[in-house]
Amino acid sequence: MIKTLHAFRPLHAFRLFLAGLLASLALGAHAQLSIEITGTGASRFPVIIPIFENEGRLPQSVTDVVRADLERSGLFTLIDTGPLPMPESVPPDLAAVRGRGADAVLTGSLIPMADGRYDVRFRLFDAHKQQELGAMSLPMSPAQNRLVGHRIADFVYEKLTGLPGYFATRIAYVIKSGPNFELQVADADGMNAATALRSREPIISPSWSPDGQRLAYVSFEQKKPIVYVHTLATGQRRVVANFKGSNSAPSWSPDGSQLAVVLTKDGQSQLYAIGADGSGVRRLAQSSGIDTEPFWGADGHIYFTSDRGGSPQIYRIPAGGGSAQRVSFEGNYNVSPRLSFDGKLLAFITRNAGRFQVAVQDVATRQTTILTDSARDESPSFAPNGRMILYATDTGGRGVLSAVSTDGRIRQRLTVQAADVREPAWGPQIR
């Protein structure tokens, strides 16, 4: 659940009135992201996901969600077997499954429970090895069809690819519509979008807490950049950094207790760590140039952008202090570093012949690959399994979100009707 807030200047009657007026005109939570697949993997798993037994009793389908998730991932081809369910309790005819050209099949049933809920039971089979890959059961109320569908898709994805799925995660992003800004949170498939904050001033740099319950971000509602931490369920907000000058670029520590932020209270933009409650500021690095865009990696390093070498490049420092080490060497504009959750890949934006594109570096070998061919990419962020990178880009002068797999093969585009979408951040995997 997300509570929507309206940002306004305290005690300012005019603004309060205007904010209320404009909020009523502003686009509502009905604005959905629609996702379009623009590229797929080279080899895709052919799978059969038949309708579950008793699924017809639900107002909204579960297996439709599973199929859409798998299809959208670009790693699966769905083979349609018509409207006949394959109950979880009956061993499937795997020879027939192979005959349809499928490598795997999911059987499932909904067992009604006394409290009106259902027990969703399902099994996954490998048609070639002729063996069961796993089984699970999830209780659900009829309204939870999407969440349960995402969880089942995660299960299938993990069993067949060996990587955790990312369908039951959330994304945050900012929509600009005329003079209005909205910080929204949606499911990874773009559905269930809800507005966390409305403002007439810009909102940038949302960053998810590791527990997925809070967002840190920068809001200009007080006419200058200030860092807030916002608890999504309650709508409670807390100013964590409002020092003289600019306060920006929050990034959570892996344990969720601290934030790396950029402050200008002592001069130029420099890196600091601050408690998630705004307490105990401590300086992380010192340079004679601009240091910004910290990303607190799970490898114990803080990656950041600095122009100490005459052009913006990516450096890293140990989170506990130490000397900075340069990480990017190609080109004269490398910004917005983000480390994958396993610490193996570094995504960033590079300027390549005047175009800003998403690049990924293998941290161990320093091998760097440019993944996109667009010109105005910004704000990359990894899916929790490290396989996809979500980023903001531009088509026809309008901001859209795109996702690309780390091998560059799978591409998706997420758009909102008649609005600019920007500043995406992919939330963590909550288990």
Add this chain to the structure above:
Amino acid sequence: MKRLLPLAAALVLIPTAPVHAQLFGGDTEARNQVFQLRQEVQGQIETTSRGQLELAMQNEQMRAELARLRGQIELLTNEVETLKQRQKDFYVDLDARLRRFESGAAGNASAAPASGDAAPAAPAAATAPPQAPAPAPAPASANTESADYQGALALLKNGKHKDAQTAFERFVARYPNGNFTAGAHFWAGNSALQARDVASANRHFKTVIDKYPKENVAPDAMLGLANSQQAMNDAAGARRTLQSLLERYPQSNAAQVARQRLNAR
């Protein structure tokens, strides 16, 4: 509003004039001097301030220039590190290729001089001939030097030990301070050993050990020297050489071989 401005100014100014007059008792000269002084000081302050601003801007330009230089150092340092790594990779690659050729040569040269230690095993353990064929374009002279070196290596590879020895000796005479000179001595020693010219082999290995102790081939040259000493039935000398190899280059692959041999005896 604008029309009111002169009026307001007048209101402020009118009462002040008589006050001044009373204070200075009509001494217009003193008054003028104070006024003049104030003007001068004001002018000086402004000039100084401008100078400071100019300095601040120059400072900013210097800071930017310094940052650019820092960036260049970062790039060059990274480049050096990358090149070092690449060079190492080339060594390993060349070594692997030579190893293949040598194991073939050992099969042919069954009548090789050295005892059970099979002389070719020594160079096979080499971690690093000093230079590798660089794919990157090099200056013309370096090109011919490299080509000559390659030519001599090819002779050795084809089992023409005497010719290879001659070629390497001609090479070191022509490029006494070249990029591959240490390597050429090393391979000349190995060729000589194969061609049973043990005295020459001895000499070449000693040249490497004495003149190029820091080259990667130096530990292997000591191994080669031990081999030629063995071939001259100087078992004690060979043993001393191996022990000295252990002391000087304890981390080298050649030292491992030496350790094995010393233990085997």
Add this chain to the structure above:
Amino acid sequence: MKKLVLPALLALTLAACSSTGPENGAASVQDRGAGVATVTAGSASGSGIAALTDPNNILSKRSVFFDFDSFVIKQEARALVEAHARFLVQNPQMNMLVQGNTDERGSREYNLALGQKRADVVKQALMLLGAKESQIESVSLGEEKPRCEDRTENCYAENRRGDMLYTGEF
């Protein structure tokens, strides 16, 4: 409450008679425009303030422009900065907000830092010319409040600037 109303009135008056002063983007202009209808004139503006809006007075100009990737105040902007520094010295009760801006290309956060640096350079210059540090705050708007929204070099140049705003104007 009075404290809040006065600057607001001042702002409204300034906005109403200013045509060359910098604008905070469409949002704030609308606010002021909406306010003008309800609040009538007769506000007390000090005699020094008129100079800030008189198009013939250099003080009505508020923007310092920067070259691409540069933080040096160009020679042609020095007279403007000097004039504002003199105004601040002569009017110690006046405070100033310097807002740094950048063009839209590249990372928002990096641009925020660049904007801050531009604002700081203007603030530093004003202080070297005699203004007190307590009179000036420098903040960045980064690329978030472009004055010009086309994707042309001219437009980008227009957005690479620091704006000097006085009490009541922000």
